Amino acid sequence: MTLTDLPDTELSHRVAQALPALRAHAEWADENRRLHEDALDALAESGALRMRVPARHGGLETDYAALQQVIAEIAHADGSAAWNTAVWSMCSWLAGLFPDPVQAEVFGEAGVRVCGVLSPSGTGRPDGTDLVIDGRWSFVSGAPQSGWQIVLAMAPAPGGEQMWPVMALVPMAELEIVDDWYTAGLRGTASVTTVASGVRVPAERVLPMPAVLQERYATRLNLDSPVWRAPMMATGSACFIGVATGTARAAVAGFLQELPGRKITYTAYESRRDAALTHFQVAEATYLADEADFHAGRLADRLDRKGRANEPWDVTERVSARAALGRVFQLAERAVDTVATASGATSLYRTAPVQRMRRDVQALNQHALMHPHTNAELYGRVLCGLEPNTAYL
Numbered sequence: 001m002t003l004t005d006l007p008d009t010e011l012s013h014r015v016a017q018a019l020p021a022l023r024a025h026a027e028w029a030d031e032n033r034r035l036h037e038d039a040l041d042a043l044a045e046s047g048a049l050r051m052r053v054p055a056r057h058g059g060l061e062t063d064y065a066a067l068q069q070v071i072a073e074i075a076h077a078d079g080s081a082a083w084n085t086a087v088w089s090m091c092s093w094l095a096g097l098f099p100d101p102v103q104a105e106v107f108g109e110a111g112v113r114v115c116g117v118l119s120p121s122g123t124g125r126p127d128g129t130d131l132v133i134d135g136r137w138s139f140v141s142g143a144p145q146s147g148w149q150i151v152l153a154m155a156p157a158p159g160g161e162q163m164w165p166v167m168a169l170v171p172m173a174e175l176e177i178v179d180d181w182y183t184a185g186l187r188g189t190a191s192v193t194t195v196a197s198g199v200r201v202p203a204e205r206v207l208p209m210p211a212v213l214q215e216r217y218a219t220r221l222n223l224d225s226p227v228w229r230a231p232m233m234a235t236g237s238a239c240f241i242g243v244a245t246g247t248a249r250a251a252v253a254g255f256l257q258e259l260p261g262r263k264i265t266y267t268a269y270e271s272r273r274d275a276a277l278t279h280f281q282v283a284e285a286t287y288l289a290d291e292a293d294f295h296a297g298r299l300a301d302r303l304d305r306k307g308r309a310n311e312p313w314d315v316t317e318r319v320s321a322r323a324a325l326g327r328v329f330q331l332a333e334r335a336v337d338t339v340a341t342a343s344g345a346t347s348l349y350r351t352a353p354v355q356r357m358r359r360d361v362q363a364l365n366q367h368a369l370m371h372p373h374t375n376a377e378l379y380g381r382v383l384c385g386l387e388p389n390t391a392y393l
Contacts, residue, residue: 011047011062015073018042022077029080029188030356033181039081040145044111048074048085052092052239054222057107059092061227064300064307068242075246076253079360080188082243084142087189090239091116094150096228097217098169099204106148106169115142115172116150118369118392120165120209122196124155129203131155133168133196138180141191146172149194152209165209168201175199185363213391226307233393234313234321236369238303241296241325244332244364248289251339251357256282258343265344272342281342288335295324295331318393319382326375333361 022043025036035043043049051067053059062070067089075082091114095106106112122135133153143149149170157164178193207218212232222228262272269275299321306313340347340358347354365372369392382388 011051011060011066011070012073014046015048015070018046018048019073019077022074022081026078026080026188026353026356027351029078030350031187033187034144034190035081035084035142035188039078043074043081043085049088049111049113052089052096052227053107054096054103054225056221057103058110059107061225063226064238064303065297068238068245068296068300071239071242072246072249075243076250078188079243079247079357080186082246083186083189083240083360083364084145086239086243087115087141088113088146090236091150093227093235093239094167094232095148095169096222097212097219098207099218100221102169102204103219103222109147112147113142113145114148114150114169115140115146118152120152120154122151122153124153124166124168124201124206126156127200131166131168131201131203131206133170133199133201135196136193137195138193139191140194141186141189143172143175143192143194144177144179144190148172149175151194151196155206157208167207167209167212169205170196170199170201183363185359185361187359210391213393226304226310229307229310230303231313231318231321231393233369234299234303234318237321237325238299240364240370241299241328244328244361245289245292245296247357247361248285248292248332248335251336251354252282252285252289254353255285255339255343262344278342281338285335285338285342288331288338292328292331292335295328299324315388315393316382319379319388322369322375322393323379325370326372329361329364329367329370330372333365336361 022039025039028036047060048070050059051062055061071082071086074085095114096103117137117140121137122133124131124133135153137151149172151168151170152165154163155166176195178195181190181192215231259273263270264272264275272278336357340354343354378388
C-alpha cells in the first residue's frame with residue numbers, strides 16, 4: 001500500500017506508532033529548540049506530513065476531520081511536533097495553490113517540507129519577468145528542516161502605481177537562516193528568522209494575495225479536490241486547531257494517569273483522588289477540553305461538507321473559522337492551566353510534561369492571527385452587522 005492509498009484509519013494507526021519516538025524526544029526538542037531527527041523521521045514515515053500534499057505527488061488529501069485528529073494525536077506526545085505538522089500541512093496546501101508545473105517542481109522531491117509565514121515583511125521589485133525579493137521573516141516554524149518557504153512581500157500591483165502583497169515560493173537554499181528562536185513556549189518548533197537578499201523568483205512562483213484571499217487560485221488540477229475548495233484562513237484554522245485540542249486532552253489524561261497514590265501535601269488527604277477539590281478541577285478541565293473539541297469538530301465538519309458540495313463561504317462563515325480557532329486556543333489554555341494548578345509543585349520540573357504543555361498553549365494564544373481576543377472582536381463585529389476590519393478571512 002502506498003501513502004497515496006492510505007485510508008484515514010490506517011494513517012491514525014501509523015501515527016500512533018510514531019508517538020513513542022515523539023514522546024521520547026520531546027524534552028530534547030524543548031532543550032535544543034528543534035525537532036529531533038528521529039522524531040522527524042517517525043512523523044515522515046507515518047504519513048502525517050503528507051496530509052496536504054496533492055495525491056498525484058504522493059500525498060493523502062485527508063479530509064479535515066482526519067487532519068484534526070492526527071494533529072491532535074501528535075500533540076498528545078509533543079506540542080512542538082504537532083505545531084510543525086500543522087505548519088507543514090498548511091504550507092503544503094498553500095503550495096497547492098500555485099500553477100500545477102510549480103507544484104511538480106516543489107513536490108518532485110520526495111518528502112519535501114514547505115514552511116512559511118503570512119506577514120508581508122519583504123519587498124519585491126520587478127526585473128524582467130522575475131520578481132527580486134528582499135526581506136526578513138520571523139517565526140518561520142520548521143525552517144531549518146524544510147526545503148521551501150512561502151514568503152510574503154509587498155510588490156507593485158499591475159499598473160505600478162500601488163503596492164500589494166504577493167506570495168512567493170522560494171527554495172530554503174536561497175535564504176539565510178538566523179537562529180534566534182529562544183522562547184518560553186513551542187521551543188521545539190525552530191521558529192527562526194529567515195532573510196532574503198536579492199532572491200530572484202520567476203513569475204510562475206508568485207501569486208497576488210488578493211486573488212488567494214478571494215479563492216482565485218492558479219492551480220487547475222487541485223480544484224477537483226474538496227481539500228482545495230476552501231478559503232485560506234478556514235483551512236489554516238483547521239490545520240492548527242488540533243494542536244490545542246490534543247494538548248488539552250493530553251494534560252487531562254496525564255493528570256489522571258498520575259493521580260493514584262498522589263497525596264495533597266500538608267493536608268490529611270493521603271490520596272489526591274479523594275479530595276473534592278480534585279473532583280472539581282478534573283471536571284472543569286474536562287468540560288473545557290470537551291468544549292474545545294466541539295468547536296474544532298464543527299469547523300472540520302463545515303470544511304468537509306462545503307468542500308464536497310463545492311459550496312461558497314459567506315463572510316460570517318469565514319470569520320467564524322477564525323473565531324473557532326481563537327476560542328479553542330483559549331479553552332485549551334484554561335484546561336491546561338487548571339490541570340497544572342492541580343498538579344502541585346512537582347509539575348514545575350522540566351521533566352514534567354504538563355509544564356511544557358502550559359508554556360506551549362500560552363505561546364499558541366499569542367499568535368497574531370489566532371489570538372482569542374482579536375478573533376472574538378472580529379466575530380462580534382461581523383455579527384453586529386459591520387464589515388470585517390481585515391482581509392485575512
